Amino acid sequence: MALASQIGSLFRNLLRKRQVEQQLDEEVRSYVQILADEKMAEGMTAAEARRAAQAEIGGIDQVKQSVRDRRAGSGIESLWQDVRFGTRQLLRSPGFTVTALLTLALSIGANTAIFSIVNVLMLKSLPYPHPERMGTIYTRFTGRGASDERHNINGEQWELLRDNVPALISAVSGGTPGVNLEAGSAVRYVADGRVSAHYFDVLGIQPMLGRTFTEDEDRPHGPPAVILGNGLWRTLFSSDAAILGKPIRLKGEPFTVIGVLPPDAITPANADLYTALQPSRNGEGGGTNFDAFTRLRDSATWQEADAEINRAWTTREHRYEKSDDPNATVSYHSVPLQGGQAAELRPQALALMLAAGFILLIACANLAGLTLVRMMRRSAEVATRMALGASRWQIQRQFWIENLLLALAGGAAGIGMGFLALRGLLILLPKHFLPVAHVPLDGRVLTFALAVSLFTSILFGMLPALGARKVDLRSSITSRSVVGTGHRRLRQVLIAGEVALTVVLLAAAGLIVRTLVHLETLPPGFNPNGVITAKASLDDARYHDQKTFLQLLDESTAAMRKIPGVRNAAVGLSLPYERVLNDGVTIHGGPDDGHQVGTDVVYVTPWYFETLEIPLAAGRSFLPSDGPNDAPVAVINSTFARKFFPGVNPVGLRLDKGVQIVGVAADVPISSGLNPIAPLMSEETMYIPAAQVDPRLLALVHTWFQPSWIVRSASPVEGLTEQMQKALTSVAPGLPFSGFYSMRDVQATTLSKQRVETALLSTMALLALLLSAVGIFALVSSIVSQKTREIGIRIALGSSIRRAMFHVGSPGLMASLLGMLLGLALAAGVLRVMRSVLYGVDIYDAPSLIAILAVLVLVTLGATVLPTMRVGRIEPAKTLREE
Amino acid sequence: MDSKQTNLLQGTLDLLILKALAAMELHGLGISRRVEQITHGTFVVKPGSLFPALHRMEEAGWLSSFWGESENNRRAKYYRLTKAGKKQLETEKEEWARVALAMANALKAT
Numbered sequence: 001m002a003l004a005s006q007i008g009s010l011f012r013n014l015l016r017k018r019q020v021e022q023q024l025d026e027e028v029r030s031y032v033q034i035l036a037d038e039k040m041a042e043g044m045t046a047a048e049a050r051r052a053a054q055a056e057i058g059g060i061d062q063v064k065q066s067v068r069d070r071r072a073g074s075g076i077e078s079l080w081q082d083v084r085f086g087t088r089q090l091l092r093s094p095g096f097t098v099t100a101l102l103t104l105a106l107s108i109g110a111n112t113a114i115f116s117i118v119n120v121l122m123l124k125s126l127p128y129p130h131p132e133r134m135g136t137i138y139t140r141f142t143g144r145g146a147s148d149e150r151h152n153i154n155g156e157q158w159e160l161l162r163d164n165v166p167a168l169i170s171a172v173s174g175g176t177p178g179v180n181l182e183a184g185s186a187v188r189y190v191a192d193g194r195v196s197a198h199y200f201d202v203l204g205i206q207p208m209l210g211r212t213f214t215e216d217e218d219r220p221h222g223p224p225a226v227i228l229g230n231g232l233w234r235t236l237f238s239s240d241a242a243i244l245g246k247p248i249r250l251k252g253e254p255f256t257v258i259g260v261l262p263p264d265a266i267t268p269a270n271a272d273l274y275t276a277l278q279p280s281r282n283g284e285g286g287g288t289n290f291d292a293f294t295r296l297r298d299s300a301t302w303q304e305a306d307a308e309i310n311r312a313w314t315t316r317e318h319r320y321e322k323s324d325d326p327n328a329t330v331s332y333h334s335v336p337l338q339g340g341q342a343a344e345l346r347p348q349a350l351a352l353m354l355a356a357g358f359i360l361l362i363a364c365a366n367l368a369g370l371t372l373v374r375m376m377r378r379s380a381e382v383a384t385r386m387a388l389g390a391s392r393w394q395i396q397r398q399f400w401i402e403n404l405l406l407a408l409a410g411g412a413a414g415i416g417m418g419f420l421a422l423r424g425l426l427i428l429l430p431k432h433f434l435p436v437a438h439v440p441l442d443g444r445v446l447t448f449a450l451a452v453s454l455f456t457s458i459l460f461g462m463l464p465a466l467g468a469r470k471v472d473l474r475s476s477i478t479s480r481s482v483v484g485t486g487h488r489r490l491r492q493v494l495i496a497g498e499v500a501l502t503v504v505l506l507a508a509a510g511l512i513v514r515t516l517v518h519l520e521t522l523p524p525g526f527n528p529n530g531v532i533t534a535k536a537s538l539d540d541a542r543y544h545d546q547k548t549f550l551q552l553l554d555e556s557t558a559a560m561r562k563i564p565g566v567r568n569a570a571v572g573l574s575l576p577y578e579r580v581l582n583d584g585v586t587i588h589g590g591p592d593d594g595h596q597v598g599t600d601v602v603y604v605t606p607w608y609f610e611t612l613e614i615p616l617a618a619g620r621s622f623l624p625s626d627g628p629n630d631a632p633v634a635v636i637n638s639t640f641a642r643k644f645f646p647g648v649n650p651v652g653l654r655l656d657k658g659v660q661i662v663g664v665a666a667d668v669p670i671s672s673g674l675n676p677i678a679p680l681m682s683e684e685t686m687y688i689p690a691a692q693v694d695p696r697l698l699a700l701v702h703t704w705f706q707p708s709w710i711v712r713s714a715s716p717v718e719g720l721t722e723q724m725q726k727a728l729t730s731v732a733p734g735l736p737f738s739g740f741y742s743m744r745d746v747q748a749t750t751l752s753k754q755r756v757e758t759a760l761l762s763t764m765a766l767l768a769l770l771l772s773a774v775g776i777f778a779l780v781s782s783i784v785s786q787k788t789r790e791i792g793i794r795i796a797l798g799s800s801i802r803r804a805m806f807h808v809g810s811p812g813l814m815a816s817l818l819g820m821l822l823g824l825a826l827a828a829g830v831l832r833v834m835r836s837v838l839y840g841v842d843i844y845d846a847p848s849l850i851a852i853l854a855v856l857v858l859v860t861l862g863a864t865v866l867p868t869m870r871v872g873r874i875e876p877a878k879t880l881r882e883e
Numbered sequence: 884m885d886s887k888q889t890n891l892l893q894g895t896l897d898l899l900i901l902k903a904l905a906a907m908e909l910h911g912l913g914i915s916r917r918v919e920q921i922t923h924g925t926f927v928v929k930p931g932s933l934f935p936a937l938h939r940m941e942e943a944g945w946l947s948s949f950w951g952e953s954e955n956n957r958r959a960k961y962y963r964l965t966k967a968g969k970k971q972l973e974t975e976k977e978e979w980a981r982v983a984l985a986m987a988n989a990l991k992a993t
Binding site for chain 2: 009023030034058
């Protein structure tokens with residue numbers, strides 16, 4: 001009852017404030033009047049009685065206030081008052097408020113954007129039912145060359161996993177190549193997810209229409225079936241449900257449509273449509289070409305699953321894992337799919353998170369400095385309020401509320417900024433870069449942004465609030481400037497700290513920029529200008545036959561060579577900068593005599609080297625006379641020659657199967673499939689004539705790789721791409737190109753990850769630089785305004801303006817210099833973690849460090865000199881009079 | 884009068900107000916006079932403590948108020964005990980008796 005009554009009062013007090021106030025006023029006044037009546041009855045005059053009554057009550061307003069203080073909800077009320085007062089105070093100094101809000105918006109925005117990516121990659125569950133029961137398999141090597149990584153598996157491992165591991169539902173996939181799909185009169189180049197039976201069971205995806213692959217359809221030479229992705233079904237088949245059970249022409253053959261996926265289905269293969277992988281122990285399954293996914297069955301545990309995998313896989317006769325080191329111990333274990341997929345991006349995401357954290361610290365240092373100055377400017381106000389009876393707690397509370405208001409407003413602006421930044425980021429990111437469809441700003445991100453805002457307000461509010469405790473009443477009221485050197489020291493330390501963090505960020509950005517520059521300016525080894533390329537899918541029943549295949553290459557390139565303005569045309573299985581097919585080859589002669597070694601293999605048509613203008617160091621290139629029935633020949637690159645035939649001219653030597661080396665070509669950078677130590681590098685490569693590719697391998701090679709047509713023209717040719725497509729179609733009706741790319745595009749695709757990293761880190765470093773500049777600027781300009789009088793005296797006493805400028809500017813300069821030294825020391829330690837993402841540049845990179853210091857010195861000078869310009873305008877007589 | 888005035892003990896004021904209102908409905912000054920009267924001038928309740936206490940007790944549900952006419956036909960806010968207030972008076976009386984007895988015993992002890 002008492003509680004109900006109090007809650008009622010609380011609402012009345014808060015909601016019907018005017019009425020409550022009016023009644024209180026009336027009540028107290030009537031008290032005074034009745035008291036005065038009494039006194040008049042005792043014989044006083046009306047005026048005397050009134051005065052006496054008022055004197056006795058001791059101030060109507062104080063009585064009313066004491067009632068208000070006791071009222072239910074008085075806490076909320078005074079909080080509201082403080083908030084209103086705080087808002088007014090913030091609006092009164094718009095310069096400070098805008099600077100603080102911008103700083104907060106930028107730093108919290110950067111943090112929000114980066115965190116939402118980290119959230120979606122590492123914290124958020126995969127978009128599948130029971131993601132915790134989904135896994136992938138890691139191979140652990142102990143002993144020499146110890147490692148623990150996700151490995152692709154071969155056909156034998158797949159069969160054992162499928163048949164002998166009952167604890168798991170397992171599936172494999174074999175990449176997402178481009179294939180030709182006939183829809184109506186047009187043929188489209190679409191992405192085909194090659195997946196085994198149960199793939200959708202592992203992901204927990206139910207088809208919207210129809211069913212998924214049966215085990216029969218997944219067997220070699222099983223009935224060809226296709227599952228359509230929802231997007232493709234809607235656009236190409238106009239959402240026609242009757243398509244189920246009907247054949248469509250895919251890869252030049254009829255495939256029966258057996259299912260359509262739901263609209264929100266996301267798969268790791270990320271394809272337009274799906275066909276059965278039909279894995280076996282031969283062909284593709286003879287090597288480790290399958291990517292495994294597993295789902296734990298309801299009754300099983302991961303321990304049981306791992307025990308079954310190890311039992312199944314260690315009894316194999318030929319364990320390729322041990323081919324390098326027969327004594328190595330090899331074991332297998334399940335890793336949650338989420339962890340396994342995010343592991344690749346984790347270092348980058350964490351590095352960016354760290355950089356974002358640095359930005360936040362820098363912002364806090366700036367804000368602490370700004371708030372400190374503001375605090376000092378207000379010390380007269382504080383002293384007045386304290387003299388009027390405000391407790392230190394009330395003053396402190398007021399400051400904290402102002403900080404909190406700022407932080408929350410800044411946080412809201414930051415979330416907006418983060419949202420925009422994220423949009424921009426997702427546009428910048430290459431397609432399929434993130435293993436998720438979208439990056440939402442969900443509850444966790446918003447909570448994070450709120451927590452960051454509160455954390456920020458505590459961090460930047462702490463110093464000034466501590467400062468407020470030291471306000472001395474007497475000195476504050478009498479003198480208007482109270483900022484002591486102690487506070488300036490503190491601000492200098494803050495500036496030094498933020499400059500130090502800026503140095504680290506700039507140095508990191510510098511290194512990553514230099515890495516990108518290094519990768520982009522690798523000697524191409526060919527002439528990338530004036531070349532246009534296009535891929536076509538030959539994973540098509542019509543082109544598996546060697547004769548048709550060769551005729552296609554021959555006639556289409558010949559037709560392209562006839563386009564006016566075109567100088568040359570050729571076809572290659574892969575291009576410079578691209579990922580390359582690799583294979584084993586036996587070396588005869590040299591130190592590796594008789595050994596089988598791994599090498600990249602590229603089939604090319606005649607004129608490939610001429611079209612790309614890859615120079616030959618020795619021997620000859622391929623000729624039309626290197627036909628299917630002629631002596632087998634190969635051209636190796638310089639790395640191959642150096643590595644396996646050091647000090648010998650390899651031209652004329654033979655590789656296995658009687659293949660004779662006829663030439664040595666210059667190295668070109670490629671994306672390694674053999675031993676990737678950098679995103680772009682030169683690796684041992686063997687070129688063979690397209691005409692001499694083993695006809696039995698053509699179909700397999702073309703399920704993995706789509707060859708590129710390459711056309712070189714002397715100058716830009718009008719409508720070249722249309723004419724290229726026409727030339728191809730004239731020979732192969734209905735064979736579409738995937739799109740047309742310059743060599744620059746091909747390079748950019750390979751380096752997309754580096755480009756994103758560079759763009760992000762550079763943006764953050766520039767943000768840090770901007771914030772530091774603002775910090776130094778604010779420090780110096782506040783010194784200028786505090787010292788106006790002192791400077792006036794100095795100038796009046798004969799100091800030159802330049803010396804006065806130096807006098808006020810030097811604290812900023814000193815702080816920044818100290819920060820640079822500190823930053824260099826810090827960078828020496830911190831940047832070591834970046835070693836794994838740097839190529840062609842050392843972590844102690846003198847040129848980039850010198851450039852960074854030069855930039856910082858310039859920025860510092862700018863931020864110091866700009867506010868000191870005001871010194872020149874100080875008129876000694878005027879400032880002295882004003883004080 | 885001031886010399887005779889004793890500082891009100893914590894909690895005493897509530898009890899005195901409840902007691903003053905137990906017999907009749909009173910307005911603010913009336914309560915103050917009544918307390919003075921029943922304590923024989925030992926306690927004088929000043930408006931600065933009277934009003935906050937009245938409002939607090941009203942919010943607690945012990946008192947209810949209404950607007951009425953004073954003896955001199957002045958509009959004044961009158962207070963009376965609610966049911967909860969009567970119960971509270973009993974509770975506080977018992978409490979006070981306990982405290983008073985304990986204090987007396989404590990001071991008698993050697």
